[in-house]
Amino acid sequence: MEYTYNVEAGNYALAGEASSSIKALLKKLGISGDIVRRMAIAAYEAEMNIVIHSKGGCLILKISPEELILISEDRGPGIPDIDLAMKEGYSTAPDEAREMGFGAGMGLSNMKRCADEFNIKSTVGIGTKVQIKIYLK
Amino acid sequence: MQLREVARLLNADILVGDTNLDKEVKFACGCDLMSDALAFIEDGTLLLTGLTNLQVIRTAEMLDVFAIVFVRGKVPSKEVIDMAKERNIVLMSTDYTLFEACGILYKAGLKGKS
Ligand SMILES: Nc1ncnc2c1ncn2[C@@H]1O[C@H](COP(=O)(O)OP(=O)(O)OP(=O)(O)O)[C@@H](O)[C@H]1O
Ligand SMILES: [Mg+2]
Numbered sequence: 001m002e003y004t005y006n007v008e009a010g011n012y013a014l015a016g017e018a019s020s021s022i023k024a025l026l027k028k029l030g031i032s033g034d035i036v037r038r039m040a041i042a043a044y045e046a047e048m049n050i051v052i053h054s055k056g057g058c059l060i061l062k063i064s065p066e067e068l069i070l071i072s073e074d075r076g077p078g079i080p081d082i083d084l085a086m087k088e089g090y091s092t093a094p095d096e097a098r099e100m101g102f103g104a105g106m107g108l109s110n111m112k113r114c115a116d117e118f119n120i121k122s123t124v125g126i127g128t129k130v131q132i133k134i135y136l137k
Numbered sequence: 138m139q140l141r142e143v144a145r146l147l148n149a150d151i152l153v154g155d156t157n158l159d160k161e162v163k164f165a166c167g168c169d170l171m172s173d174a175l176a177f178i179e180d181g182t183l184l185l186t187g188l189t190n191l192q193v194i195r196t197a198e199m200l201d202v203f204a205i206v207f208v209r210g211k212v213p214s215k216e217v218i219d220m221a222k223e224r225n226i227v228l229m230s231t232d233y234t235l236f237e238a239c240g241i242l243y244k245a246g247l248k249g250k251s
Contacts, residue, residue: 016195023199033180033201040199041175048192100192101171110176 001063007047009056009076012100018059019044022070029063035134038114039068042132045107046072052097053077054128066137067116072130079122086112086120138162138247140204140227143183146241147231149206153218154227162204164250167239171196178202179250185238189213194220203227208235 003025005018023040043059050057050072057074079085086108093103108130112118115132122128141158144151151158162183168174169187178184180201186193189211197205204227207213212230221228231238243249 013191016192016198020195020198037180037199037201044195044199045172045175100190101169101174101186101188101196102192104170104172106170106172106176110172113176 003061003063005059005061007050007057007059007074009051009054009074011051012096015048015051016044019047022059022061025061026063026068031068031136035068035136039070039134042111042114042134043070043072045111046070046130048097048102049107049128049130050074052093052102057127064136066135068134068136070132070134073127074129075127078124078126078128079120080124082120082122138183138242138245140183140229142245143204143206143242143247144229146245147206147229147233147238149229149231150212152207152212152228152230153222154204154225157203157225157227160203160227162247165239165242165247166249167208167235169235175200177250182250183242183247185235185242187211187235189217191217191220193217194224194226197221197226198224205229206231206238208233208238 026036054074054076060071062069089105091103091105117133119131163181165183167185185206207230210232
């Protein structure tokens, strides 16, 4: 099964809707609480990054009996230095995001921690794609 | 610690969820950084914060946090309260600062998780 959720850039009122839907769906499917929570946290960090740092994108959730895959894909400035972006504490979040409690520079490493596999690809001036896998078995 | 006890110790107003005050929190976390909260909060943790925006409720939702205390007398907008209500999250407001509120709960035996 595959589900796609659009995520609007800069819309802080809607931010989190996609992750909320993903969490509700996984719960409904009877997936264990710990895994639902890990995926919800990763999805939310990805969604907030699209809202805060990109020009818009989407979250794609793929469900199979073996694993959950989450792909976060956006159009935007991309990330010039991924090693630096992965560092806890590094953030270029604008004041607007900081006022909402974001911009700690924890999101990407948080996603990695929640995942069994983590991949990030970014092209400056084009966009960013993050893929995570969580094993179900 | 029961939420009822948290409210009593902090002299807090219950903004929503007064039928859920017998729920137990295991730990507490005082935090204004949502990504920090997302990094280490366990389920069943009480969140104390000075932020009152929608993303605080979202963060709680993702973390299975079912109770939030707003410090320094802050009260969120109706939109935020309604969102918490839909998600069965208890909201309280205390006049104590974040530091004081955490100190009071810590002294009363509620621990952090580090
Ligand atoms: N989708 C993206 N597009 C462009 N840049 C990004 C994207 N995601 C992350 N970045 C860059 O990587 C940095 C680190 O991202 P990370 O999610 O770890 O922290 P943050 O979003 O700044 O803060 P936090 O996630 O703690 O709220 C960002 O500040 C930004 O510079
Ligand atoms: Mg982030």
